[in-house]
Amino acid sequence: MGGRERAGLLFTAPWLLTFAAFGLFPVLFSLGLSVSRFNPTHPDAARWVGLANYRELLTDGTFWQSVGNTLFFAVGTIPFTTAIALAMALLVHARPPASGFFRTALFVPTVVSLVVVSLVFRYIYAPTGMLNAILSRVGVEGRAWLQEPDLALPAIMAMDVWAAVGYYMILMLAGLKAIPREVYDSAEVDGAGWWTRLVHITIPCLRPILLFVIVINTIRSLQVFVEIVVMTQGGPLNRTLTVVYYLYETAFYKLRMGYGSAVAYALFAVLFLVTLVQLRLLRFGRAVGD
Amino acid sequence: MKRTLVLLALVFFVLTTLVPLVWMVSMSVRGEAVLIRGLGDLIPSEPTLEHYRAVWGESAFARFFFNSALVAGLVVGGNLVFASMVAYGCARLRMRGSRVLMATVLGMLMIPKQVTMVPLYVLMSWLHLIDTYGALTLPFMVDALNVFLVYQFLQTVPPDLEDAARIDGAGEAVVFFRIVMPLIKPVLAVVGINTFLVNWNSFLYPFILTASEEMRTVPVGLALYAQGQYSIDWGSLMAGSVLSVVPVLVVFFLFQRQIVSGLTAGAIRG
Numbered sequence: 001m002g003g004r005e006r007a008g009l010l011f012t013a014p015w016l017l018t019f020a021a022f023g024l025f026p027v028l029f030s031l032g033l034s035v036s037r038f039n040p041t042h043p044d045a046a047r048w049v050g051l052a053n054y055r056e057l058l059t060d061g062t063f064w065q066s067v068g069n070t071l072f073f074a075v076g077t078i079p080f081t082t083a084i085a086l087a088m089a090l091l092v093h094a095r096p097p098a099s100g101f102f103r104t105a106l107f108v109p110t111v112v113s114l115v116v117v118s119l120v121f122r123y124i125y126a127p128t129g130m131l132n133a134i135l136s137r138v139g140v141e142g143r144a145w146l147q148e149p150d151l152a153l154p155a156i157m158a159m160d161v162w163a164a165v166g167y168y169m170i171l172m173l174a175g176l177k178a179i180p181r182e183v184y185d186s187a188e189v190d191g192a193g194w195w196t197r198l199v200h201i202t203i204p205c206l207r208p209i210l211l212f213v214i215v216i217n218t219i220r221s222l223q224v225f226v227e228i229v230v231m232t233q234g235g236p237l238n239r240t241l242t243v244v245y246y247l248y249e250t251a252f253y254k255l256r257m258g259y260g261s262a263v264a265y266a267l268f269a270v271l272f273l274v275t276l277v278q279l280r281l282l283r284f285g286r287a288v289g290d
Numbered sequence: 291m292k293r294t295l296v297l298l299a300l301v302f303f304v305l306t307t308l309v310p311l312v313w314m315v316s317m318s319v320r321g322e323a324v325l326i327r328g329l330g331d332l333i334p335s336e337p338t339l340e341h342y343r344a345v346w347g348e349s350a351f352a353r354f355f356f357n358s359a360l361v362a363g364l365v366v367g368g369n370l371v372f373a374s375m376v377a378y379g380c381a382r383l384r385m386r387g388s389r390v391l392m393a394t395v396l397g398m399l400m401i402p403k404q405v406t407m408v409p410l411y412v413l414m415s416w417l418h419l420i421d422t423y424g425a426l427t428l429p430f431m432v433d434a435l436n437v438f439l440v441y442q443f444l445q446t447v448p449p450d451l452e453d454a455a456r457i458d459g460a461g462e463a464v465v466f467f468r469i470v471m472p473l474i475k476p477v478l479a480v481v482g483i484n485t486f487l488v489n490w491n492s493f494l495y496p497f498i499l500t501a502s503e504e505m506r507t508v509p510v511g512l513a514l515y516a517q518g519q520y521s522i523d524w525g526s527l528m529a530g531s532v533l534s535v536v537p538v539l540v541v542f543f544l545f546q547r548q549i550v551s552g553l554t555a556g557a558i559r560g
Contacts, residue, residue, distance in 0.1 A: 007462035008383030012391075015376035019432040023398055026406035026413060033409055040412060088303055096296045104546065105304045108311065111542045111549070113491035115509040116531045119516055120314045123524055130313050162310065170550055194292075223404055226493050230513050244404050251408045252498060264405045275400045 033261035040255060053262035063263065065238055066246040069153060073242065074221035077157045077164075082214060084161065085168035090202070092169070093176045103173070107166040114163065118230035121159040122146065125231075146232055149239045156227050156240060164220075168213045175209030176202070219274050222267065243267050318342070318528035341529035350503050351530055354511035358490060358534075361423065361507060365430040365489045366482050372431065373481065377440035378470055382449060383462070392441060395434040403494055411498055425499035426507065430489055436481045439552075443477035444470075483545045484552035490538055508534040 034053055038046045057063055092103045109117065124130045125145035132142030145155040179202065187197050203210070225244040228234060234241035234249065241249075243263065251260030319337040345351045380388035410429060411420075419425045451473065455465050471478070496507045506514065512530055516522055542549060 004383050004462065005385065008379045008385040008388075011375045011379035011383060011462070011466070012385065015372040015432065015437070016391075018372070018428065019395075019398075019434075022410065022413070022429045023432040023434070024394075026409035027398075027401055029409035029413065030405055033412070038412075040415065084303075087299070091296050091300050091303070094296050096293060096300060102300045102304060104543075106307050107546075107550075108539075108542070109307060110553070111487055111491075111538050112311070112535055113493070113509050113538070115491075115493050115513045116314075116535055117310075119512060119527060119531055120310050122516070123317065123528070124310060124313060126524075162306070166307070167553060171554060174554060219402075223402055225404070226513075229493075229497070230516060233517070247404060248407070248498075252411075257408050257412065261408050264408060268402065268405045271402055272400070 030261050030264060033258050034265045035262075036258040037256075038258040040257060046258075049258065053259045054266070056259065057262055057266060062238065062241070063243075063246060066241045066243045069238075069240065070222055070224065070242045073153065073157055073160075073224055074218055076154070077160050077221060078214060078217050080161045081164050081168060081217060082210065085165045085172055085213070086206075086210070088165060088169040089172035089176055090198070092173060103170075106169055109163050110166045110170075112163075114226040115230055117159065117163045118227045121155075121162075122231045125155050147236055149236045152232055152236060153240045156224075156231060160221075160224070160227065164217070168217065171213055172206065172209055175206050179205045215274060215277060219271055222271060222274075314528050315532055317524060318532045320525060341523075341525040342533070344523075345526045345529045345533065350506075351508075351511065351533075353504055354506050354508045355533070357423075357426070357505065358508040359537075361426045361430075361496075362486055362489045364423070364427045366485050368427065368431045369433060369436050369485045370478055370482055373433065373436035374440045374471065374474060374478065375466070377437050377444060378466060381441055381444040382452065392438070395437050398434045399438070407494060407498055410495070414499055420499060421501045421505045423505075426496055426505070429495050429499075430485075430492070433485065433488075436485065439481055440474060440477055443474055447473050479545070480548045480552045483541060483548045486541060487538060487549065 035048060035050055036046055037049050088106055092099050092106070096102070126132075127142065127144050131145065135142055143151060146152050183201055183205070184197060187201055192200070223244050224242045225248065228240055228242055228245040229248075232240040234245050244267070247260050247263040247267070250263060251257045316334055318341055319339065320334045321336060321338050321340070379385055380392055385391075414420050414425045417424075419428070447470075451469050452465050455469050460468070491509060492507075493509045493513065496510045497513070500506055500510065503511075508530075512527065512534065515530075516527060
């Protein structure tokens with residue numbers, strides 16, 4: 001072993017050991033837990049149960065309700081987030097006066113913590129909050145946005161769109177900048193209008209970025225958690241219970257850590273599939289000239 | 291005409307973006323009596339700092355702030371030193387298996403934090419680290435994205451300077467800290483700033499890995515305050531929220547370019 005190789009070991013050891021303990025081990029341990037019964041207050045009673053946890057998942061009505069809520073959340077937010085982010089990116093890219101200011105202002109919510117965003121919106125949605133105050137001015141009766149079963153999840157979804165668009169706008173802006181000017185110049189010579197250029201040039205050129213944004217937004221939406229903790233804790237009537245909130249409740253309230261890990265792995269399997277799609281798209285994106 | 295439409299649309303989007311944040315600030319400087327009426331007008335007639343005094347003075351908020359600052363400092367420092375050391379080791383020091391290692395590190399980016407929250411909790415309780423600064427820092431020391439970013443940046447730095455220093459008799463530690471670290475400053479800025487933002491705002495791990503009030507970070511403290519109370523003192527809660535956002539906004543306005551490049555790279559983390 002040369003001196004340089006020994007130095008290499010010394011340089012990598014601190015991070016690698018920490019990584020092995022707190023990065024790699026939990027992932028493997030999680031798989032082990034998912035085929036066990038494990039209650040942290042009775043560690044001696046832990047035992048191997050094979051695929052029983054996964055079998056239970058198949059017939060667990062509350063779990064499937066959380067899956068339904070989570071899918072509803074994803075399907076109901078992603079089209080809006082994508083469309084609004086695209087609109088914002090196109091507007092900023094049109095280089096109006098002070099476009100730098102607009103870009104910065106639209107991006108601000110991205111750096112504010114989700115806990116704070118959720119607290120502010122919980123107050124906005126409160127019976128005496130801003131939304132009802134504005135509605136009463138135009139003569140509409142206020143609602144208990146986070147307490148009514150049919151309204152709670154859509155209210156959280158609207159907040160999610162508000163909080164997320166800035167980030168996707170930045171990604172799309174990077175994509176717009178990469179489209180060569182000449183493409184537009186020749187279209188203008190041909191007399192193509194604003195709409196024609198958008199549909200026939202901009203969106204096709206942006207396709208890799210758009211697909212990419214949709215996929216990472218899907219991955220994020222399937223993991224909704226913080227909003228639920230702060231705003232509704234899964235209620236009313238489990239109507240805002242998401243998969244990750246159910247995982248948290250199962251593991252840390254009911255102390256069923258084995259079953260909770262099975263929920264985690266089921267979620268992971270889905271996310272893994274989405275990620276595989278994402279990797280293919282990324283490769284595609286690079287080929288186009290990201 | 292077209293220009294005016296673009297401007298109008300942007301002004302509309304900026305207003306919808308900023309109104310909730312303005313409402314947060316507005317509610318934090320309102321007196322109690324005005325609060326209950328909950329009017330939609332955004333400018334309070336008699337602004338007061340009583341909620342800020344209450345939050346900073348009487349509650350445990352100052353402690354949350356101290357915890358968040360200490361943890362963020364440790365995590366940023368740890369990531370800057372250890373992530374660049376491991377990236378440098380893999381990129382330059384003829385390590386066997388460094389390619390396999392980088393592939394593993396990249397693979398870890400795809401595993402969501404939620405999958406490991408249960409085993410991490412069990413591991414931390416075996417190590418008696420629940421409710422300690424160890425639990426608040428160690429899981430954040432191994433952000434694979436940071437290693438990847440430094441590794442990628444090192445590919446663009448020619449090794450000539452390092453080799454020249456070695457010929458002059460410099461040891462590997464001197465080469466790394468004196469020659470390499472200054473050369474990779476741009477990527478270290480991206481790593482440091484984004485690690486700070488992610489850590490300052492992080493909720494899930496601090497939430498499940500702490501138990502006592504003294505060990506809460508700002509986001510956990512705010513969230514649990516809003517959960518525990520029968521009637522919430524919204525004025526103080528909004529004041530706490532504003533205070534918690536200040537460090538992030540300062541960093542944001544100073545380093546927007548690095549944040550954007552970090553977020554764009556961070557997209558692969560999903």
